[in-house]
Amino acid sequence: MTAVSATSSTTNKVLPHPLNAWYVAAWDHEVTRKPMSRRIANRPVALYRTEDGKAVALADACWHRLAPLSMGKTLAKDTIQCPYHGIVYNSAGRCVSMPAQETINPSATVPSFPVVERYRYIWIWMGDPTLADPSLVPNMEQMTSEEWAGDGLTIHAKCNYQLVLDNLMDLTHEEFVHSSSIGQDELSESDFVTVREGNKVTVTRWMHNIDAPPFWLKNMRDKFPGFEGKVDRWQIINFEAPATISIDVGVAKAGTGAPDGDRSQGVNGFVMNTITPETERSSHYFWAFMRNYCLDSQLITTQLRDGVHGVFGEDEEMLMAQQAAIDANPDYEFYSLNIDSGGMWVRRILEAMLVAEGRLTPSA
């Protein structure tokens, strides 16, 4: 891996990704008995399930001649067969059958990556497997809680994962990128508070007594049919290293006590985001929108998923254009605004993780 050296690596336009961390490899429903391939942290990975339903992640290249195992098929128990010469591996990546000979070459193994299935995702650890502690999986509890309902999708974002994190850590961009749905002037006019604690960063913004933008007006009317009037709106952005951001968002009837903790007169959502680096220039962006009202309505689940999908399409377009501009202007630096404090703490945390892995030269 390249070590990036710079006077201040925090403002490196894009950072490499830590490897000693859990990333989402796939949605739970994507991984089946039929193997699939996905490039994660620059490495092609074959994902499949065993007969017992356990998710498995192996390097997607046979030990012998590097044919992709994902093009092969799963066999009995936990095994997968290379499609080219029929070599069979178990879920630990060990060869269990080598055609045309009576023994198995003891070197015949492919790397097997630790996986954990949690919060509707298959998480993978691409770094040192001896450090892969399942308790380090970032918290996305709303994904599987009975008190929340919702769904999401994956964006294949053609940009470095860091740019997606920047995007989510500062939501003033909504005013400009998402003017027809969730954007409004008050976003950039209102104050916010940034707090960093260990590997977590929180950015909190309240907008008092404002008109609900179209997306939120619709949600209020789902819960409170015929709702009219002003709202108090909140956005509480929670980052957990290396790349998970859950955003507590919502609006409540103005003056009913939401800022003090009584959200009963409002609607609340959690925008769940977790970004997996694919390459230095592309990312798998897994998101979901979870809500805590009208839990039984599949209609609302679908409407919200499609609505957010449209909003995030606007981000995707911007992020792609930004990455292209970064690549086209290698001589230009990044500058920062006051609104970047959340994103800058994220960069600082990632920088420390990369330094600890020996993959980044610490800034002087």
Next chain:
Amino acid sequence: MAATNIEIWQSATVVEVIPVATDIARIVLEPSLPVKAEPGSHIDLMVEIDGERAKRSYSVVGSNDDGTRLAISVMKAPLSRGGSIFMHSMVPGQRLEITQPLQNFPLRVGAQRYILLAGGIGITAIVNMAAILQRVKADYTLVYAGRSRGAMAYLDQLTEQHGDRLEVHVDDEGTSLNVPELVARADADTELYMCGPIRLMDAVRRTWVERELDMPNLRFETFGNSGWYDPEEFIVRVPKLNLEVTVPPGRSMLEALEDAGAEMMFHCRKGECGLCEVRVLELSGKIDHRDVFYSERQQRLSTKMNCCVSRAVTSATGAKADAAAGGPAVITIEPN
């Protein structure tokens, strides 16, 4: 993680040479391109024997976190091909050509139970594994067998580090390892990693098969440098190439044939892949199969051999007296 096994050759400085047991030296190297060594990894390095360069593999006993210091241990084996004598002549400040740590014997974390088995100098491949298993709080037993305590490297350190998890078997104390008893302790959830003389590994493998345990749970590494018999000089005849070559004790049959100008096919050069296989046309003597490519059945047939590691010896007993009386073994082969 470095998943590459592509050899990156670099220079390394010898910074420490200390005896750690009878005829065993611990050699600490400072590589010019440091990479942390994973458990089970080895380095290849170039030795000089009688002015000729040859490649040897040594397990990495351990490295520091950034890989700037890397330790191997070498046993001086007078009957071997000469690499170990060269290594024992090393003094601090000397430079060697080495590869980065290469991995053919990876330790998998997450098994329910582990047995680590080291025979003699085989401990070098196991030390780092034991340290990792201890760190991740795995359920493991480290079984270390040797001829005598004085010949067992790192014994004190391992005793201190692993306490009750270390089980020591010493031949000259009458506590030799009982292989069936050891393998009987393995169940379907046990992974056994071993490194040691071929007799020991064969015994474990046979018992493992008899007990119908999963073969992929038996992990081992061999550099093809240990046989059933001491190496002897023998003669190879290759009618197809009109060659007759004498293979000295310190040289492999493959090397001797290459020295004589034969263009031989090979890949791993350690008895694993089967590419250097030659057909045996005639044999006076016996073949000392040192590979892990053939099954027991195929080794008994002895119609073929892997010439990178396997040798011809004079008699079924391998006794040196027979060799002196009857002259060297002679093998006639046809290469691919």
